[in-house]
Amino acid sequence: MRKLIFGMSVTVDGYVAAPGDDLSWSAPSDELFQWWLDQERAIALFLYGRRLWESMSSYWPTGDQQPGATPAQVEFARNWRDTPKVVFSSTIETVDWNTRLVTGDAVAEITRLKAEDGGPMRVGGATLAGAAMRAGLVDEYEIVTHPVLLGGGKPHFTALDSWVNLNLVETRTFPGGVALTRYETRR
Secondary structure (H helix, E strand, C coil), X not given: CCCEEEEEEEECXXXXXXXXXXXXXXXXXXXXXXXXXXXXXXXXXXXXXXXXXXXXXXXXXXXXXXXXXXXXXXXXXXXXXXXCEEEECCCCCCCCCCEXXXXXXXXHHHHHHHHCCCCCEEEEXXXXXXXXXXXCCCCEXXXXXXXXXXXXXXXXXXXXXXXXXXXXXXXXXXXXXXXXXXXXXXX
């Protein structure tokens, strides 16, 4: 059985994007970017909702060719292109870059993928992750908290049907007051 990880940057008041999908508050330091790269290298399959897919696919297919790209950004772009991806959307018609589109029941497909043998999967996008959380499919949470308050926007966590008890397995701080807390789901 595969592990399912939900990890995103979040504000202190619990948002992953400001109104208008503004992510400018979440620009990572070099050290944090390297940490994300190290995490992504260990992932065997990315699971994206539509909005996160559109954001990632608008930059990372050619991120290694951008002027001034750091070695970590070059590696991140290559890893992103090479790692298999599944996009869950009923509005997108085509996807590229080692990606498969699923237009049906996301929870059923994630459940099927999780039951397979293979390396860990990362679910990205608060809406898609929320559905996986409500279904009890998320095994690990990587919460990277940035020291900013937005007062509104896209929430990191959606409403749950019941409590999810967690075990703290790691904490770490990064430049600029960014803090990682990593939890495993207590089963």
